[in-house]
Each structure stands twice: as structure tokens, then as C-alpha cells.
Amino acid sequence: MLRELIIAYGFPLVFLNVLLESLGLPVPAMPALILTGAITALVGGHENVWSTRLSLFNVVLVATSSAVVGDLIWFWLGRRYGSRVLRFLCSVSMSRDTCVSRTAEVFEKFGVRALIVTKFIPGLSTLAIPVAGAMGVSLIGFLFYDTVGATLWATVGVATGAMFSGAVGNILNVLDWFGLGAAIIAAILLIAYLGIRWRHRATLISRLSMPRLDAVELDALLAKDPPPCIIDARHGVRRRTDPVQIPGAISLDNGASITEVVGADLSRKFVIYCDCPNEVSAALLAEKMKMEGFTDVSPLSGGLAAWRAAGFALEPLSFDATMREAADEIQHRGLP
Structure with missing residues (x-):
């Protein structure tokens, strides 16, 4: 048939x-x-x-x-x-x-x-x-x-x-x-x-099950001294399609050394966010940091979407020279 x-x-x-x-x-x-x-x-x-x-x-x-x-x-x-x-x-x-x-x-x-x-x-x-x-x-x-x-x-x-x-x-x-x-x-x-x-x-x-912070808890921590170090674990493509970040966040690109980007203070408070379901990218990075000796690392529950939905401030994402060159290269590759 x-x-x-x-x-x-x-x-x-x-x-x-x-x-x-x-x-x-x-x-x-x-x-x-x-x-x-x-x-x-x-x-x-x-x-x-x-x-x-x-x-x-x-x-x-x-x-x-x-x-x-x-x-x-x-x-x-x-x-x-x-x-x-x-x-x-x-x-x-x-x-x-x-x-x-x-x-x-x-x-x-x-x-x-x-x-x-x-x-x-x-x-x-x-x-x-x-x-x-x-x-x-x-x-x-x-x-x-x-x-x-x-x-x-x-x-x-x-x-x-x-x-x-x-x-x-x-x-x-x-x-x-x-x-x-x-x-x-x-x-x-x-x-x-x-x-x-x-x-x-x-x-x-x-x-990747581990304790997470919500947006309200992170906002309260940012008012303390010293504030936690916030890491943007989104991939470069996602940052270019949504070019904002939580104020003061550090962008961590693939292949970058964690200690070179965030420093060698293993006891500092770190909060990691992404924009993928179940905060997988953030949780994977948190797992890696804990294996390298960082003691206080938490993913942000709901990621950037939860922070935005809670009405907290966002700032424009400042691309460094490397990311600008990557964006320009991909744009040029759009031409046959």
C-alpha cells in the first residue's frame, strides 16, 4: 500500500x-x-x-x-x-x-x-x-x-x-x-x-541539581558590601541576539579561563546566569568552578528571563573587541 x-x-x-x-x-x-x-x-x-x-x-x-x-x-x-x-x-x-x-x-x-x-x-x-x-x-x-x-x-x-x-x-x-x-x-x-x-x-x-538563588535574593545580595560576582554564562550568539545583561555581570566566553576572568579568590560569592531551560549552562559552569575549588557558587533560578520578569534593572551589553570582530565576521559570512 x-x-x-x-x-x-x-x-x-x-x-x-x-x-x-x-x-x-x-x-x-x-x-x-x-x-x-x-x-x-x-x-x-x-x-x-x-x-x-x-x-x-x-x-x-x-x-x-x-x-x-x-x-x-x-x-x-x-x-x-x-x-x-x-x-x-x-x-x-x-x-x-x-x-x-x-x-x-x-x-x-x-x-x-x-x-x-x-x-x-x-x-x-x-x-x-x-x-x-x-x-x-x-x-x-x-x-x-x-x-x-x-x-x-x-x-x-x-x-x-x-x-x-x-x-x-x-x-x-x-x-x-x-x-x-x-x-x-x-x-x-x-x-x-x-x-x-x-x-x-x-x-x-x-x-546538576544544586541550590539556586532567585532574582529577589540576588537583588538583595547586590545591595551588600561586597556584592557577589555575577557571571553571564550565555553563549556569544545568545548575547548578540539579546544584548543586555544584569548590571556589572562578567561575560565568560567558551574556552576562557575562569580564574583569569573572575580572579583567584576562591571564597568569593559567585552567581551565574544563562537563558536556557533548567539553567543548564549556568549549572554546568557552577559545577566546573566547584571542581576547581570555588566554594560559594550558585546559578540564578530562571536566568536572565526571571531577572527581567521581576522588573530589575538591565544594562546594555558592552562587547569587547573580540566579540565585535566575531559579530562582524559572521555578518560578512552572510554574503555568498
Whole structure:
């Protein structure tokens, strides 16, 4: 039945599947591309080589167009709403505690060129698009790299299906023989996968369980002498999309030495904040500092969002020369 469905409605199904995945729904499109490529090759056979190649090209074209349409929506949302869109995506992600940090690391290293490969990396394919918009990447640069990446991704999927059409055909025959049992097995595998991901997240949160300060407590501490040292543990991408900070905070970039940035007074009071769910970035840094001998380190519960929601003061983030150069470099990389 699956074979007949793809033969009759292959193009609309591919377009819809790719569009839904691009919009962030958990409906992976790569299996659909492989299946469509395989069935297209099987139907064309060896007697209509050029016709088959044209059909395969059309599948790639449809998939690429659909991916770019969905990506443009997220790009506009990222450009329009910035960090609010990133927080929303992380709130609905299975890896919401680390999804922004992974994407930020990729963009810090490669800039908008990362869009060429992000569709092959689970967890980055959707989040990378609004990050590009929030960072002010030019529309022309975005369209160029996103189209290249979408075309490469679609070509790999369709070509894989065409190359292994015989094996895919045998798998489809087995699935037809299993009937309803195949759907049950697929459901069990999906549930097992989700369970493993959830278990990994629960383990991380349990490991990082430690006392936290709330915004009111931090505000009271700031009125004392000496005040605590506040550390901004957000990634550079997040600071650029939301360029404010708690007054007096020190920005700690990836790779920076903690003692060089905050000093060697291990007994001083430190409060760390980020803007990720469950304060994971702040808790990870607090854990690292405690391992290095710092005795009084606490993450800020709710992070920057909680401080802002409580109505406390914020100050513009002052970029140092290194961060300005990084921002300029990423902006220039937005041009093809």
C-alpha cells in the first residue's frame, strides 16, 4: 500500500513531509526521500533511464523548494523576534537544555556557512535557521547557503534510495508481509527512542541539581558590601541576539579561563546566569568552578528571563573587541 501511495501522490507527500519537518514537527523527511527515490527508480526501471533521472531530479527540486519555504518562515521569525523564538524552540525540543548551546558553537565556528550541513545534524536543522535570522544574516546570504544545504540534503536522500532501490524494495515487501505488525514495531522503536532521550535529559538535570538563588535574593545580595560576582554564562550568539545583561555581570566566553576572568579568590560569592531551560549552562559552569575549588557558587533560578520578569534593572551589553570582530565576521559570512 505504501508503494502505491508514493507512486500516486509522491510529489505532494514529499513536499508536505519536508515542509512539516522544516517547520519543526517531529516527522523526519529523510526516510520519505529515500523511499520516494527507491520507488521512483523501481518504477522507471532500466528501460527509461532518462525519464527516471528526470523524475528523481523533480523529487529533489520539490524537496529543496519545500525546505527553503519552511526555512524562510523560521528565518523571518528569528529576524523579527530574536531570542524569544530561540527560547520557544528550546522549550519544545527533546534536547532543550543544550539545543541552543550546540547551535551557538557551530555558528561561532562556521557562521552562516554551517547551513550547508545542519540539515544532516539532528537538533540543529531547525534551530540553526532562526539563529541565522536573529544574528542579522543577510537574506541573500541565507538563501544561498540554505538552498545549497537543502539541495545537498535532498540529493543525498533521493540518491541513496535510488542506489539501493533493490534493497528498499525487499524491505517494503517484508513490511507488506508483516502488515499491522510493522506499524507496531515502528511504534515500539519510536517509544524506545523517546524514552532514551528523556532518560538522558533526566540524568543531566539530576546531576546538576544544586541550590539556586532567585532574582529577589540576588537583588538583595547586590545591595551588600561586597556584592557577589555575577557571571553571564550565555553563549556569544545568545548575547548578540539579546544584548543586555544584569548590571556589572562578567561575560565568560567558551574556552576562557575562569580564574583569569573572575580572579583567584576562591571564597568569593559567585552567581551565574544563562537563558536556557533548567539553567543548564549556568549549572554546568557552577559545577566546573566547584571542581576547581570555588566554594560559594550558585546559578540564578530562571536566568536572565526571571531577572527581567521581576522588573530589575538591565544594562546594555558592552562587547569587547573580540566579540565585535566575531559579530562582524559572521555578518560578512552572510554574503555568498
